[in-house]
Amino acid sequence: xxxxxxxxxxxxxxxxxxxxxxxxxxxxxxxxxxxxxxxxxxxxxxxxxxxxxxxxxxxxxxxxxxxxxxxxxxxxxxxxxxxxxxxxxxxxxxxxxxxxxxxxxxxxxxxxxxxxxxxxxxxxxxxxxxxxxxxxxxxxxxxxxxxxxxxxxxxxxxxxxxxxxxxxxxxxxxxxxxxxxxxxxxxxxxxxxxxxxxxxxxxxxxxxxxxxxxxxxxxxxxxxxxxxxxxxxxxxxxxxxxxxxxxxxxxxxxxxxxxxxxxxxxxxxxxxxxxxxxxxxxxxxxxxxxxxxxxxxxxxxxxxxxxxxxxxxxxxxxxxxxxxxxxxxxxxxxxxxxxxxxxxxxxxxxxxxxxxxxxxxxxxxxxxxxxxxxxxxxxxxxxxxxxxxxxxxxxxxxxxxxxxxxxxxxxxxxxxxxxxxxxxxxxxxxxxxxxxxxxxxxxxxxxxxxxxxxxxxxxxxxxxxxxxxxxxxxxxxxxxxxxxxxxxxxxxxxxxxxxxxxxxxxxxxxxxxxxxxxxxx
Amino acid sequence: xxxxxxxxxxxxxxxxxxxxxxxxxxxxxxxxxxxxxxxxxxxxxxxxxxxxxxxxxxxxxxxxxxxxxxxxxxxxxxxxxxxxxxxxxxxxxxxxxxxxxxxxxxxxxxxxxxxxxxxxxxxxxxxxxxxxxxxxxxxxxxxxxxxxxxxxxxxxxxxxxxxxxxxxxxxxxxxxxxxxxxxxxxxxxxxxxxxxxxxxxxxxxxxxxxxxxxxxxxxxxxxxxxxxxxxxxxxxxxxxxxxxxxxxxxxxxxxxxxxxxxxxxxxxxxxxxxxxxxxxxxxxxxxxxxxxxxxxxxxxxxxxxxxxxxxxxxxxxxxxxxxxxxxxxx
Numbered sequence: 001x002x003x004x005x006x007x008x009x010x011x012x013x014x015x016x017x018x019x020x021x022x023x024x025x026x027x028x029x030x031x032x033x034x035x036x037x038x039x040x041x042x043x044x045x046x047x048x049x050x051x052x053x054x055x056x057x058x059x060x061x062x063x064x065x066x067x068x069x070x071x072x073x074x075x076x077x078x079x080x081x082x083x084x085x086x087x088x089x090x091x092x093x094x095x096x097x098x099x100x101x102x103x104x105x106x107x108x109x110x111x112x113x114x115x116x117x118x119x120x121x122x123x124x125x126x127x128x129x130x131x132x133x134x135x136x137x138x139x140x141x142x143x144x145x146x147x148x149x150x151x152x153x154x155x156x157x158x159x160x161x162x163x164x165x166x167x168x169x170x171x172x173x174x175x176x177x178x179x180x181x182x183x184x185x186x187x188x189x190x191x192x193x194x195x196x197x198x199x200x201x202x203x204x205x206x207x208x209x210x211x212x213x214x215x216x217x218x219x220x221x222x223x224x225x226x227x228x229x230x231x232x233x234x235x236x237x238x239x240x241x242x243x244x245x246x247x248x249x250x251x252x253x254x255x256x257x258x259x260x261x262x263x264x265x266x267x268x269x270x271x272x273x274x275x276x277x278x279x280x281x282x283x284x285x286x287x288x289x290x291x292x293x294x295x296x297x298x299x300x301x302x303x304x305x306x307x308x309x310x311x312x313x314x315x316x317x318x319x320x321x322x323x324x325x326x327x328x329x330x331x332x333x334x335x336x337x338x339x340x341x342x343x344x345x346x347x348x349x350x351x352x353x354x355x356x357x358x359x360x361x362x363x364x365x366x367x368x369x370x371x372x373x374x375x376x377x378x379x380x381x382x383x384x385x386x387x388x389x390x391x392x393x394x395x396x397x398x399x400x401x402x403x404x405x406x407x408x409x410x411x412x413x414x415x416x417x418x419x420x421x422x423x424x425x426x427x428x429x430x431x432x433x434x435x436x437x438x439x440x441x442x443x444x445x446x447x448x449x450x451x452x453x454x455x456x457x458x459x460x461x462x463x464x465x466x467x468x469x470x471x472x473x474x475x476x477x478x479x480x481x482x483x484x485x486x487x488x489x490x491x492x493x494x495x496x497x498x499x500x501x502x503x504x505x506x507x508x509x510x511x512x513x514x515x516x517x518x519x520x521x
Numbered sequence: 522x523x524x525x526x527x528x529x530x531x532x533x534x535x536x537x538x539x540x541x542x543x544x545x546x547x548x549x550x551x552x553x554x555x556x557x558x559x560x561x562x563x564x565x566x567x568x569x570x571x572x573x574x575x576x577x578x579x580x581x582x583x584x585x586x587x588x589x590x591x592x593x594x595x596x597x598x599x600x601x602x603x604x605x606x607x608x609x610x611x612x613x614x615x616x617x618x619x620x621x622x623x624x625x626x627x628x629x630x631x632x633x634x635x636x637x638x639x640x641x642x643x644x645x646x647x648x649x650x651x652x653x654x655x656x657x658x659x660x661x662x663x664x665x666x667x668x669x670x671x672x673x674x675x676x677x678x679x680x681x682x683x684x685x686x687x688x689x690x691x692x693x694x695x696x697x698x699x700x701x702x703x704x705x706x707x708x709x710x711x712x713x714x715x716x717x718x719x720x721x722x723x724x725x726x727x728x729x730x731x732x733x734x735x736x737x738x739x740x741x742x743x744x745x746x747x748x749x750x751x752x753x754x755x756x757x758x759x760x761x762x763x764x765x766x767x768x769x770x771x772x773x774x775x776x777x778x779x780x781x782x783x784x785x786x787x788x789x790x791x792x793x794x795x796x797x798x799x800x801x802x803x804x805x806x807x808x809x810x811x812x813x814x815x816x817x818x819x820x821x822x823x824x825x826x827x828x829x830x831x832x833x834x835x836x837x838x839x840x841x842x843x844x845x846x847x848x849x850x851x
Contacts, residue, residue, distance in 0.1 A: 100739030
């Protein structure tokens with residue numbers, strides 16, 4: 001379960017697809033893909049995939065990372081050009097070469113990766129390239145902001161439309177992204193994991209909007225890793241695997257186990273089996289009364305060797321900020337942070353030297369040099385340990401990289417492939433591998449499974465398990481309550497940038513976590 | 522002073538608040554403080570600095586630099602750089618002088634220098650957009666080309682004695698205000714309108730801030746890039762009118778290294794070399810800061826070598842303070 005409690009009421013309010021659906025049935029779908037094939041150097045990303053999006057339907061797309069979902073969406077919106085196959089608009093084959101072509105067909109996309117311009121205002125971002133203009137060709141700012149406010153109001157987004165987006169939080173940026181797509185009045189809307197960064201309230205708002213669009217007859221393709229969303233929103237589900245179309249089912253006929261089986265192509269037990277945990281050893285991380293410049297107040301927590309400790313709380317409750325302060329990325333203003341007795345808080349470099357490793361939430365921005373090779377990225381944090389004499393020995397670097405690739409089962413043609421060519425799950429493994437080289441004792445994970453498919457998730461949990469058996473410790477931020485309960489030995493819960501409490505092993509349950517996180521003190 | 526700067530910069534979204542005001546100087550108060558500080562220092566150290574005549578002189582002298590720094594701001598906003606500006610400006614003054622004196626026509630002279638500026642700008646933009654090579658490298662190449670051409674066309678020496686019609690660009694004063702000031706104000710107004718009141722303006726911010734956003738919005742990135750560099754070239758052509766009017770001719774090394782001052786002014790003015798952050802208002806203040814410093818050091822009889830070094834030091838100091846300030850706010 002996720003922090004979003006399912007409300008069955010919306011299912012009914014979502015509008016029964018039968019009435020608009022039946023009317024549209026005779027018509028060709030507003031958008032269909034036929035036999036789409038897309039190759040990247042060394043990878044067949046899509047192999048003859050066909051898909052139809054009907055008016056008034058929410059078509060869920062599922063698949064492991066690297067299954068081709070995002071590639072398919074990028075072909076659909078004109079960001080990539082298919083090597084073979086065709087796109088049909090109302091049953092007629094049309095060329096889609098650029099974003100502009102897709103837009104002319106009425107396709108709008110809510111991107112998972114933010115396509116916002118930091119120093120432009122919210123309104124300017126929503127209308128980028130489509131700014132309303134006066135007679136003289138100048139931008140009509142008044143109208144642009146009024147229109148933007150109207151779209152934002154529809155999403156319940158209460159922000160000044162003049163604010164530049166660079167100051168907004170991740171969730172707010174995602175909402176702006178959604179507003180941008182909504183403002184295009186599209187016939188076909190593509191949503192790529194739109195709720196991954198959203199809070200409870202924002203997600204509800206989005207679901208309401210989706211229900212409204214459905215009633216208006218908009219065709220939607222919705223990529224999600226969350227089963228609950230699939231069954232709550234979806235009319236049909238298409239599963240992709242290794243770039244191929246595996247199955248399209250009516251959501252009502254499918255079960256979660258069935259979908260998972262289709263995705264991974266073999267039977268997996270979705271519940272990760274927690275093995276016996278080592279007895280907690282010495283205290284590694286000792287945080288006492290820590291307040292930080294980023295707003296965190298009076299946080300006290302300990303992590304012992306061999307422990308997996310959760311850091312839970314709603315989005316925006318200050319979890320990431322706690323971790324940033326511990327790691328020395330934000331200034332500690334009161335209290336102290338000790339790692340194995342040594343005082344920390346000066347800089348990330350110092351934290352790293354004392355055996356702390358941070359696997360950040362936005363791995364693309366903070367965890368990886370995307371253009372560099374897998375090997376380079378793996379070795380980045382451990383250069384000092386690997387080559388204490390300051391002399392770089394390519395053979396040793398290469399061998400270490402190969403070992404890590406094998407140990408972490410990173411799916412890459414080799415250490416020389418650019419990190420950006422790998423799927424999200426595999427990129428996450430690189431970030432973990434990077435810290436393994438650096439002989440990290442305490443791993444801090446910030447949303448380790450965000451945007452990662454089921455199979456890769458289990459692998460990451462097993463990896464975390466391995467780490468603690470080797471005497472390391474793990475502090476893990478997660479929005480997925482179920483994940484915290486299943487994986488962690490105990491968990492701290494944040495609320496309003498303060499610690500709301502700690503749940504020991506026997507108290508740890510989704511209900512208790514949620515209760516603490518939402519507790520009105 | 523740091524405290525005051527922090528206060529001036531808060532709230533954290535100062536940039537956003539400022540974007541509602543015409544001047545767009547909010548969010549970059551660092552440069553305003555720098556200008557004030559420099560003014561104070563020279564007012565105390567250099568007698569005559571505060572005289573009306575000298576201040577008018579500072580403003581007048583700053584106009585040529587402003588005509589380079591304003592378009593440089595646009596270029597830098599796109600994560601680009603135009604190193605060819607100084608050499609191109611020299612070339613333009615030579616072409617202007619040679620054509621005007623050769624044909625006796627002021628109009629032809631003006632047209633030729635604007636054409637040369639525009640062509641070089643188009644070449645810069647075309648190469649940057651077409652080859653996807655770093656603008657640094659491309660414009661370093663065109664810097665060499667422009668410098669060489671200037672020496673060829675001018676035969677290595679100064680071409681003196683342009684028509685009074687050209688000198689008017691420097692000496693004239695329609696409605697009692699010097700022509701260079703009119704031109705500087707005109708270019709500022711035009712570029713400000715372009716940046717904040719046209720679709721193209723948002724694209725300039727997006728080119729540096731998030732190029733992918735443009736691609737996904739279905740906007741051809743290349744065309745916008747070419748246009749930015751073309752505008753820069755054209756502005757260099759305009760600047761050559763002032764410079765040629767001022768020195769009464771053209772010289773193949775008249776504006777050597779002026780791109781350095783222009784980049785310095787933009788940087789001091791708070792425009793970042795990444796993420797599409799910056800403003801024209803900041804650049805205006807940056808140009809004035811560089812101008813005040815050069816003028817003040819001149820009054821103190823410092824050689825130009827010291828001036829160049831001083832500008833360099835101030836640029837680094839300004840960027841450092843700016844970084845501290847941003848970090849403090851983050």
